[in-house]
Each structure stands twice: as C-alpha cells, then as structure tokens.
Amino acid sequence: MVTLSLERQIEARRLPTWAPWATGAGALAVALAVGLLGSGPSVAGVIALAVVLYAVVLYAASRTVEGPRRATDRLASILVTSAFALAMIPLVSLVWIVASRGARLFSAAFLTTDMVGIFGEMTEGGAVHAIVGTLLVTGAAAVISIPIGLLTAIYLVEYGRGPLARAITFLVDVMTGIPSIVAGLFAFALFTLIFGPAYRAGIMGAVALAVLMTPVVVRSVEEMLRLVPNELREASYALGVPKWLTIVKVVLRTAMAGIVTGIMLAIARVIGETAPLLITVGQLNQMNWDLFDGRMMTLPVFAYRQYAQGGVGIDRAWAAALTLILIVMALNLVARLVSRYFAPKAR
Numbered sequence: 633m634v635t636l637s638l639e640r641q642i643e644a645r646r647l648p649t650w651a652p653w654a655t656g657a658g659a660l661a662v663a664l665a666v667g668l669l670g671s672g673p674s675v676a677g678v679i680a681l682a683v684v685l686y687a688v689v690l691y692a693a694s695r696t697v698e699g700p701r702r703a704t705d706r707l708a709s710i711l712v713t714s715a716f717a718l719a720m721i722p723l724v725s726l727v728w729i730v731a732s733r734g735a736r737l738f739s740a741a742f743l744t745t746d747m748v749g750i751f752g753e754m755t756e757g758g759a760v761h762a763i764v765g766t767l768l769v770t771g772a773a774a775v776i777s778i779p780i781g782l783l784t785a786i787y788l789v790e791y792g793r794g795p796l797a798r799a800i801t802f803l804v805d806v807m808t809g810i811p812s813i814v815a816g817l818f819a820f821a822l823f824t825l826i827f828g829p830a831y832r833a834g835i836m837g838a839v840a841l842a843v844l845m846t847p848v849v850v851r852s853v854e855e856m857l858r859l860v861p862n863e864l865r866e867a868s869y870a871l872g873v874p875k876w877l878t879i880v881k882v883v884l885r886t887a888m889a890g891i892v893t894g895i896m897l898a899i900a901r902v903i904g905e906t907a908p909l910l911i912t913v914g915q916l917n918q919m920n921w922d923l924f925d926g927r928m929m930t931l932p933v934f935a936y937r938q939y940a941q942g943g944v945g946i947d948r949a950w951a952a953a954l955t956l957i958l959i960v961m962a963l964n965l966v967a968r969l970v971s972r973y974f975a976p977k978a979r
Contacts, residue, residue: 659683664678742955762933762952785850832913906933913933
C-alpha cells in the first residue's frame with residue numbers, strides 16, 4: 633500500500649503529456665506575434681525565440697510541479713534536441729538546394745553522354761566521361777591508400793612502441809592537416825621529375841588523393857582497432873593462435889564495421905577535391921579509360937569548369953554535384969552491405 637501511494641504521488645507531480653506540446657505551440661505563437669510587431673517575421677528569428685521561450689516556460693513549469701531534478705532533465709533534453717536540429721539545418725538545406733537545382737538537367741542522357749561537340753548554350757551533353765574519371769581516379773587512390781593506411785594502423789596498435797611509433801603518429805597528424813593543393817603540387821612535382829613537365833595522367837591525381845586519404849584511413853582504423861577488447865586477443869593467444877592470425881581473424885573481423893565506415897569517410901573526403909585534380913589530371917571533353925596516359929575529366933573539375941562558363945553550364949555544374957552526392961551515397965550503401973557480410977555474426 634505504501635509503495636502504491638508513493639507511485640501515485642510521483643505520477644501526480646508530473647506534468648501532463650500534453651503540456652510540452654501546448655507550451656511549444658504557445659511559444660511559437662508568441663514568437664510569431666513578436667515578429668509581426670517588428671519590421672517583419674524572420675523564420676530564423678521566430679524559431680530561435682520560440683525555442684528560448686519554450687525552454688524557459690517548460691523548465692519553470694517542470695521545476696514548480698515536478699521538482700528541480702526532472703526540470704533539469706527536461707532542459708537538457710531541450711538543449712540536445714535543439715543542437716541536433718541546428719546541426720541538421722545546413723545539411724538539409726544543402727541537400728535540398730543541390731537536389732532542386734541539379735534536377736533541371738539530371739537525366740539519363742546526362743549520365744550517358746560526354747561534352748564532345750557541345751558549345752555555347754546547348755543543353756545537350758553530359759558527364760559520363762567525368763563520372764568514369766572520378767571512379768577511376770578515386771578507385772586508384774583507394775587501392776594505394778587503403779593498404780598503406782590499414783597496415784600502418786595495425787602496426788601502431790598491435791606492434792608499435794617507442795620513438796618510431798610516436799614519430800609515425802606525429803607525421804600522420806601533420807598529414808591530416810595538409811591542404812589539398814599541396815598534395816596536388818607534390819604529385820605534380822613527383823611525376824614531372826620522373827616523366828617530364830608535359831606528362832598528365834589520371835594516376836597523378838590518384839597519388840595526390842592518396843596523400844590526402846591515407847592519414848584519414850590511418851586515424852579512423854587505428855581508433856576502431858583500439859576499441860576491440862583485449863580479452864578477445866588474450867583468449868585467442870591462450871588457444872595458441874599466432875598474433876598475425878589473431879589480428880586477421882579476430883581483431884579485424886571484430887572492427888570490420890568501423891573500419892569500413894572509416895574508409896568510406898576517407899573516400900568521401902577526397903572524392904570531391906578539385907584543386908589537386910585540376911593541377912594533375914587536367915580537363916578533357918571526351919572519355920579516357922587509361923589512368924596512365926592522357927588527361928582525364930573528373931566530376932569536381934567538370935562542375936568547376938561548367939560553373940565558370942556560366943549560362944546553362946551552371947545547371948550542368950549542379951547536376952554534376954547531384955551526381956557526385958548520389959555516387960557517395962551508393963558507395964556508402966555498398967560499404968554497409970560489405971561490413972554487414974564480413975562482421976562477426978551474433979549468436
């Protein structure tokens with residue numbers, strides 16, 4: 633009986649379920665009225681004022697009825713939700729702008745034709761050569777950087793001790809902050825010394841992107857490997873499994889989902905780079921499948937060039953940006969499927 637009475641007292645001291653909704657509606661109405669009294673309501677101003685009024689009124693009501701602990705909990709929930717909504721505003725706005733403006737010229741023809749014979753304000757022409765170039769250059773960069781980054785992270789977590797490991801960690805941190813143009817100049821200088829100043833090829837852009845991608849892979853994979861419990865390693869060693877096999881079969885399999893996510897973040901980091909590709913790969917209006925010979929168009933450079941031309945080129949630039957976003961989304965979906973397939977199955 634005493635327990636039931638305490639529960640009833642606790643329930644009686646709670647705000648009704650409709651109170652937050654009513655408070656939000658009232659705060660929005662007051663904020664809109666204040667905006668109308670001024671020079672005119674601003675969407676951002678009305679929302680900001682409504683959130684502040686909502687937080688203050690609901691906190692005061694909750695503190696009066698429910699007590700300081702639950703009132704503080706409600707205030708923290710409001711602040712976290714508001715921060716999440718604030719962070720989503722630029723993301724949703726960016727996706728909406730790119731999708732709305734890119735849809736004007738985005739079509740099957742845009743995805744299957746190139747820019748050969750397209751001049752002036754002609755609406756024909758597409759970006760298939762840039763799509764192929766982006767996939768080839770980014771794929772080559774991934775082939776170069778993923779093994780290097782993965783093996784470096786394994787060394788730092790599983791083997792690295794002493795000055796060498798600290799030096800590698802320091803250099804990786806320094807490389808993380810390298811501007812993209814510096815990576816492009818490095819690749820340009822490297823291939824110029826080997827093949828001469830007239831050489832241009834997709835592999836030059838791949839090397840430049842690999843310089844940017846490798847430190848991201850190292851840091852992300854390193855953090856994922858450190859999250860694997862040491863008990864799993866010790867259990868494997870206790871069964872007589874060699875260390876290298878423990879890393880391959882236990883550590884990497886356990887951290888596979890996080891590793892794939894980190895690699896996809898690295899790919900998304902470099903797939904939209906323009907400056908290093910503009911220096912190394914250059915521009916081309918037609919298809920080029922050879923990574924080791926000749927200039928090659930990529931989607932970022934294509935969008936930059938079309939936007940600089942103006943007119944209908946601006947619409948092509950937005951369509952190229954939309955295509956780039958769709959490619960990144962498709963790669964993330966494939967990565968999720970791969971990580972789910974290779975991740976250890978729950979028993």
